[in-house]
Amino acid sequence: MPQEKRVPVGVDPFRPNAARVYNFMLGGKDNYEADQAVALRMLQVAPDTKTMAWFSREFLLRAVKMAAENGIRQFVDLGAGIPISPNVHEVAQAIQPDALVASIDYDPVVHAHSNALLDDAPGVTTILADIRSPEEIIERARTEAGIDWNEPVAIAVVGVLHFIMDEEKPTEIIARFRDAMAPGSYLAFTHTSTHTTEDFMYLSSGDLEKSPAQVRFRSREQISAFLDGFEVIEPGLTHVQNWLEEDLPLTKLAILGAIGRKSESAS
Secondary structure, eight states, X not given: OOGGGGOOTTOOTTSOOHHHHXXXXXXXXXXXXXXXXXXXXXXXXXXXXXXXXXXXXXXXHHHHHHHHHTTOXXXXXXXXXXXXXXXXXHHHHHHSTTOEEEEEESOHHHHHHHHHHHTTOTTEEEEEOOTTOHHHHHHHHHHHHOOOTTSOOEEXXXXXXXGSOGGXXXXXXXXXXXXXXXXXXXXXXXXEBTTSOHHHHHHHHHHTTTSSOOOOOBOHHHHHGGGTXXXXXXXXXXXGGGXXXXXXXXXXXXXXXXXXXXXXXXX
């Protein structure tokens, strides 16, 4: 079937999209030639980028598992991406069968796939919204997904924050979510690091420069600001592979990950 025949209304298949590039890296089929071209160029510069995609995915699932094992029954997945099993709700509900999941993404093609693939999943609500509008997300997660912000919640922000430019004030966005979270809540996030090799940073910035998903590589010090107001869980802010197993190799694309817990004494 020609590519244009399967493109949802309002979606431009000729402009690369970060969620679909990521889907390709994970072996998914919900991507277009423009996304595949970007991914293949990345792989030419850094063949281990597929490995890093899997590291990031595993970090997300382990963070969800940790939160669920600690009694969390509400999950907000910001920048959820195109569903790939096992998904957040499958991991959470294996431990907390009545867990609620708000699966949120700003990409209409992601939203379309999520609706199709998660429509019959109990306790899961898909929401088309942008992380840059935290007030809207907080309210819609409450009214549409049943998230009770007076009770602990786990928020996952994996593969998203590096697409928010400095002038869009990403630390203030996370702070607004933190303020809405009850004590005992968890925040798990990843972010591309300036430890990434220069050739990879140059390539990815050029490929996505004119897309809605420009990349902002940040230093460890800049990334640590997202943890303000949270108790940092060991091993702290570090390469995501350090959250998985010992002695996993570093990759040319460096992504840091962290999990924080809002303390009981926090207001």
